Amino acid sequence: MLTTIKVLTKDLEQGMYVSALDRSWLETPFPIQGFQIENQQQIEQLRNFCTYVMVDARKSRQGESSLQSKLGKGRKRQAVSHIFKGRDLAPYRDDSNFEEEHPRAVAALDTLVEDLWQVFEQVNERGKIRAAQLKRAVEPLIGSVSRNPDACLWITRLKHHDEYSYHKALSTAIWAVTLGRELGLPRTDLRSLAMGAMLMDVGKLRIDPKVLKANRKLKPDEVREVRRHVSYGQDILNASGILNQDVVDMVAHHHERYDGSGYPAGLKGDEIPPVARVAGIVDTYGSLTSERPYARAMSPSAAIRTLYELRDIKFQAELVESFIKAIGVYPAGTLVELSSGEVGVVVAESRVRRLKPKVMLLLDDGKRSLAAPRVVDLQSEADNDEPLLIRRSLEPGAYRIDLSAIKVPGL
Template sequence: MLETIKIATADLEVGMFVSALDRPWLETPFMIQGFRIENRTQIARLQEFCHYVFVDTRQSKQAPEKVKRKGTVSHKRAPVTHIFHDRHLETYGDQTAFSEERPRAEEALDLLISDLCEIFEDVGRGGKINIIHLRKSVEPLIGSISRNPDACLWVARLKQHDHYSYEHALSSAIWAVALGREVGFARQDLRSLAMGGMLMDIGKLRVDPELLRAQRPLTAKESAHVQDHVSHGLKIIEESGIINPDIINMVAHHHERHDGSGYPLGTKGDRIPAVARIAAIVDTYGALTSNREYAAAISPSHAIRVLYDARDTDFQAELVEAFIRAIGVYPAGSLVELSSGEVGVVVAEYRTRRLHPKILVLLDSHKQQLATPMPRELQEQSDRAARPPVNIVRSLEPGAYGIDLARIERPDVHVTA
């Protein structure tokens, strides 16, 4: 457990590690994972946004006693890794550039989509899940996300499948592995997350499709039938001989909520298996950012805000924040409008620069399509004497200005890091 000290921003010093703010991280330009103060400019910036912050004594360069003299001992805050204290955790770094990893990610997803459709069709006909086939199919996906998540997130946004169940299963697997990578899951655990993400809604294949496609409020009886997809999924898992506890827990508990308001058991807090808490987040995010029969997709950044606002009610706060670190506020594939008036799509977002991602500009300042999309890297600093900095001013809903991401030529982006 980490000891944090509540300190007024007027008393901050260089070397202190800021682990929490007096306001939501997403309302500030600071990195959600926390940061060590390196200069007085950062202190002045913190004073613009906050009255006080929380300083982690263990990660500060100053002695804990000196930090304590500046403030008061506050809450004991557990790092996200503490949730998975019983697992072997690793540290990942980007091993490949976006342009190098993109073709590998595309190949991995093409293989997985093909195999996933085959598996779903077999189960839909009353067959069993070929777990050996599935385990083999997810390996290239895990390898790609482990090396560089941005490439896989980008390609996945372009591969829109006309069957929501397939698309949701694929995206859930991707988001789950990305979050697992952020936490530090070992490869075998990432594999379990991927398979659990793909299979957690498999029981919907045994639910009346008319209910799943309904564009009206369901009756209580109809809602109960839809919720039965959890028990149907567990039955399919059992019939297929799957005994992996992570997969079973993701299927059984992905609709439970942190405050006990979920189903089927109303389990709450730490009583929900940790991998199922991950499943709940990625299931919700995937649903919000996909077109469904009864609801249009919202922008990735809007979905991030929905998750963030549901911290400690629907979802565990530490895992929500880890998810945001894993995919960014503007994940690859997000449509955004820039302060210049131009419109582009986020291609890659180094997770230490969440507000300044790499952009592929699609429309000029008059919202006219460019003959050739133009790569651009948003800079945190710029020469103000030469020109003002260009920043993201808002995210756009999917399909804004008639933009179809699936029609965009695959970019080989070579902007510098």
């Protein structure tokens, strides 16, 4: 198990082994696998790019005890098996490709949206959730993500439902299950993650919609009321007889933060149940990438960078890194400009080389619409003399591109 220490770049020394940065490796010239500091020039480079880095004490020439005494003891990295003690973890494999999985994903999500609407209506009318209905409804979703998550990730980026609450509930469920798949959690746990993610904000049904949709800064008493959605959600679960501890933990603790700055209990670190740490990550990602009354949506890749910068501050680093592995550095639905000047949208990632996803080209190098959009696999392009690369990600709506109107060729 690695011991990492957070070190300000002003305190760096030759011989230290840098294992992580305070920003994405992709924004720097440094090798993403980490490196040993061999000279003063590397230290100056790190100071130009970073405020602090994570140093692997065991790989540093100073020695673990020396670094810890000099800089203070760092947090030990945790294996996933340690984070999720007592669970049978096993890796998943892709059992279908994007094209094969797409129609099954469409059918699964269309059904789930309808069932989710009914579940929320039941809460409004009866104050209870029909748990058995929701449990059945998530099974096709679990199956699709287990086989290949790309299709569901693509669809949820394009779907725009009338109610933000429905769209976010569905999207966070997909992201939670996708992260659970990456972690190797068993199917029963994926089901719990899906249900917990969809019900995290169910308590907001008891809050005045005018407050939730306000496009102004909320008053202190309104902030307190919005925060009560956590306890309202717990009340609804209790009234519904939902005893699944993972679901309860996700509803109760999805706003707790790793540094103790969250609510309602101010839990920190390992005090937060592991599934609630997952919930906090997908809930935040969903908020950052959605249009809200008080904030514009971020691009998926910008939201990923934000989460990365918050690792071991708001969210556990190991889980943030697993989330990035699960959905990609450029998640499905990210608008990108390629090295050719062409513009496209990421359709599916490569789980081998995550900077080489499949991209559907929409605009030519002059930023004119293509008569026939086509999909290119940057993984395959890497073998060409002049391979296509992603130059940068673009903000949602760039060049007036409407993702909801896009259809993947061949589907």
